[in-house]
Amino acid sequence: QVGGFSWENCGDGKDPVVLQSLSVAPDPITIPGSLRVSAAVSARKTMASPLKVSLVVEKALGDLWVQLPCIDQLGSCTYNDVCTIIDDLIPPGMPCPEPLLTYGIPCHCPFKAGSYSLPASDFDLPDVELPSWMTNGNYRVQAVASSSGEELACVKLAFSLKS
Numbered sequence: 001q002v003g004g005f006s007w008e009n010c011g012d013g014k015d016p017v018v019l020q021s022l023s024v025a026p027d028p029i030t031i032p033g034s035l036r037v038s039a040a041v042s043a044r045k046t047m048a049s050p051l052k053v054s055l056v057v058e059k060a061l062g063d064l065w066v067q068l069p070c071i072d073q074l075g076s077c078t079y080n081d082v083c084t085i086i087d088d089l090i091p092p093g094m095p096c097p098e099p100l101l102t103y104g105i106p107c108h109c110p111f112k113a114g115s116y117s118l119p120a121s122d123f124d125l126p127d128v129e130l131p132s133w134m135t136n137g138n139y140r141v142q143a144v145a146s147s148s149g150e151e152l153a154c155v156k157l158a159f160s161l162k163s
Helices: 082-089
Strands: 006-009 017-025 033-043 052-061 064-067 114-125 137-147 150-162
Touching: 006 017, 017 150
Parallel strands: none
Antiparallel strands: 006 150, 017 033, 033 114, 052 064, 052 137, 137 150
């Protein structure tokens, strides 16, 4: 579907980490602006470093979907260990930012097996200087998380951006 937010798991039902629910508002997502997110995830396995995440990002150009390249760590990129990226953003030993702290959602590796739930929570989207090719439009993203060659999770998202 073009336009409008949607999501699905793509890991053939065997992945140990599964997104159970996800809602995002407003639709389209506005930058800068406020984003209301709720989500639930279940993990049968601990996710530990090195935690590799591969993104394939596509943008609709008319009826065509074009894969966006990885430029300055934006677009269709592979991050070999998101644990180190998270540690750079939130130094270990610092409390997790709200609302993660309130709901007991970890923000550092290892992410222990279990069920995690984020009730509807608001996040501010800053006015970031996005390259022109990443502004207004309809997008599809497939994210695959793996560790030591084993796929842990696969999620597909579709959304619209408006700046």
